[in-house]
Amino acid sequence: MKAFKMTLPIIRNKPMYKELLQTLQSLEIKPRSWDASPDKDIIETPPADENTIQAFLLGLFKTDFWWFEDTEDEHLGLVTAQQQRDEIIDLASRRFAERCGRSARGESTRTFRLELTPNQDLGGIQETPDQHVPQVLEHLKTHLELHIREPPLTGDNLGLKTWGSAWTMAQLLPELGRYEPLQKLLGIVPSTKGHCRPPIQVLELGAGTGLVGLAAAAVWGVNIVLTDLPMIHDNLEYNVNANMPAISEMSNGHASAEVLDWKDWENALAGWPSKEFEIILAVDPLYDDDHPRLVADTIKHFSKAGRGHLVLTAVPLRDRTTESLCEELDSLMNNNGFEKKCNGENICRDDWESANAKEVMVRWALWLGHDGDVA
Numbered sequence: 001m002k003a004f005k006m007t008l009p010i011i012r013n014k015p016m017y018k019e020l021l022q023t024l025q026s027l028e029i030k031p032r033s034w035d036a037s038p039d040k041d042i043i044e045t046p047p048a049d050e051n052t053i054q055a056f057l058l059g060l061f062k063t064d065f066w067w068f069e070d071t072e073d074e075h076l077g078l079v080t081a082q083q084q085r086d087e088i089i090d091l092a093s094r095r096f097a098e099r100c101g102r103s104a105r106g107e108s109t110r111t112f113r114l115e116l117t118p119n120q121d122l123g124g125i126q127e128t129p130d131q132h133v134p135q136v137l138e139h140l141k142t143h144l145e146l147h148i149r150e151p152p153l154t155g156d157n158l159g160l161k162t163w164g165s166a167w168t169m170a171q172l173l174p175e176l177g178r179y180e181p182l183q184k185l186l187g188i189v190p191s192t193k194g195h196c197r198p199p200i201q202v203l204e205l206g207a208g209t210g211l212v213g214l215a216a217a218a219v220w221g222v223n224i225v226l227t228d229l230p231m232i233h234d235n236l237e238y239n240v241n242a243n244m245p246a247i248s249e250m251s252n253g254h255a256s257a258e259v260l261d262w263k264d265w266e267n268a269l270a271g272w273p274s275k276e277f278e279i280i281l282a283v284d285p286l287y288d289d290d291h292p293r294l295v296a297d298t299i300k301h302f303s304k305a306g307r308g309h310l311v312l313t314a315v316p317l318r319d320r321t322t323e324s325l326c327e328e329l330d331s332l333m334n335n336n337g338f339e340k341k342c343n344g345e346n347i348c349r350d351d352w353e354s355a356n357a358k359e360v361m362v363r364w365a366l367w368l369g370h371d372g373d374v375a
Contacts, residue, residue, distance in 0.1 A: 008056050014067045017084040020060070024091040027053060029098040054099065060092040107151050110162060114144040114215055116174050144218050144250055146170075146243050148209045151235050160235060162209045164348035165284040165316045165362045170215040172346065176366065177220055179342055182310055185278055186220055201225075203277040203302055205260065205295060206285040208232065210239040213281065214247065214255055221251035222279065225272055227260035262294040265301055276304035283314040283364075286325040296332035303369055311338060314364035316348065326363055338367040 009015035009023055065088065068081040151160050177186060185200055200222045204213040207226035217224045228236055237257035247253050260268040269275055280303060285295050295313075303309040313333070315326040330340070343365035349358070 008052065011056075011059050011063055017065075017068055017071070017079075017088065020088050021091070024088065024095055027057075027095045029095075050099065054096070057092050057096045060088060107149065109147055109149045112146045112148060112167060112170065112211060114146070114170060114174075114219070116142055116144065116219070144215065145246060146211060146214050146218075147246075148211055148214075148239055149235060149242070150209060160209065160232065162211055163284055163316070164360065165314055166208065166211040168346050168348040168362050169283045169312075169314045169364065170212050172364070173212075173215050173219045176312070179366065182279075182366070185310060186222070200279060201274060201277045201304070202279040202281065203227065204281040204283075205262070205298060206282065207236055207257070208284075210236050210243075210255075210257070212283045214240065214243050216281065217253035217255040218247040218250040219253075221253040223254045224256075224281075225269065226255060226257050227269070228257075229261060230259050233257060233259050260298075262291075262298045265298070275302060277302050278304050278309050280309070280311045282311070284316055285313075286315055286322060286329060289325075292325050292328040292332055296329060296336055299333070299338075300336040309369040311367040311369075312364065313367065314362055316360045316362050318360055330365070333365075333367055338369055340365050341368045342366045 009019055015023075065081070065085045068084045070078060070080050071084075073079050148162055150162060177183065200220075202213075202216060202220075202222045202224035204216070204224060204226045207213050207228050210226050213224050213226035216222060226236055226240060240255045240257045244255065247255060256272075258269045258272055280299050282295055282299065286292060299311055303311070311333070313329065315322060315329065317323045317326065333340075343363070346362050346364070347359050348362050349360070
């Protein structure tokens with residue numbers, strides 16, 4: 001690999017439009033995604049420290065670029081001096097906003113590359129003594145790429161941000177597919193009665209930007225409906241539609257997006273034919289004191305009766321409050337007739353945008369309904 005060092009143009013030297021354009025494009029801070037993409041052939045070293053970059057950007061805002069001239073572009077045709085000025089100021093504004101934190105950033109898209117390796121570390125998984133571990137899931141492809149759009153953050157709409165816990169759990173899905181009774185539900189190993197099963201229906205609560213549910217559709221090959229509140233739905237639906245081609249290449253899984261308010265079951269899933277699910281996912285769902293009860297009761301309400309339904313929960317232990325909420329959810333799940341079949345803890349970095357982001361432990365569990373084993 002080779003590296004090159006870029007220097008910032010000096011404004012008093014009257015740099016031309018194309019030079020400034022290339023510089024501003026090089027200064028873009030792309031959203032982190034913790035993917036496992038191959039190394040690039042060229043490594044760009046920082047042109048200057050952040051204080052120098054910000055001073056350069058501020059200098060552009062104070063410049064009228066009187067030396068710009070109308071030019072002919074082979075693709076765009078005539079580009080006037082005023083159009084050139086407008087584009088430079090627009091790009092400078094974007095580069096400045098990227099350096100002011102996630103709330104100042106505009107819309108962005110992250111690419112997540114999920115490696116489908118057979119021996120991923122489950123972070124100290126704990127199984128019941130009689131737990132059987134069948135052979136690992138096999139895939140024709142070795143990786144999955146999902147493209148997740150995040151709109152600008154507004155108010156306290158936390159579902160418009162992809163949290164580190166979602167990426168951690170998405171990475172665990174291939175390995176979690178090894179464990180009984182999930183493999184029986186997915187049809188990877190024969191059922192005890194030897195008959196074929198209908199397609200598995202999966203529900204995700206509080207899907208946010210959709211990373212976990214989309215990964216489940218592709219990796220597990222299930223029919224999943226990703227749900228969240230109305231203000232989150234449009235972006236969630238966009239991500240579902242944008243990633244369906246990648247899901248179809250991986251498996252026969254399918255994903256869709258619906259509105260589900262945990263306080264309004266009657267009007268939930270208006271476009272969904274069945275409201276009973278064999279598998280329910282709830283990743284990072286606890287933010288208020290009433291959420292453990294709402295999540296546990298919503299899971300119970302939408303779980304399919306009469307067969308071994310499964311639930312995957314995951315809660316980042318950000319502080320003592322979230323740890324207490326997690327313990328309350330565990331207690332309520334037990335009270336609602338679910339048995340914890342396996343569980344573990346994995347470390348994630350909670351916030352994408354900080355180089356010194358705090359590491360957080362994600363506590364997850366796979367639950368089995370008590371009203372019957374998988375037949």
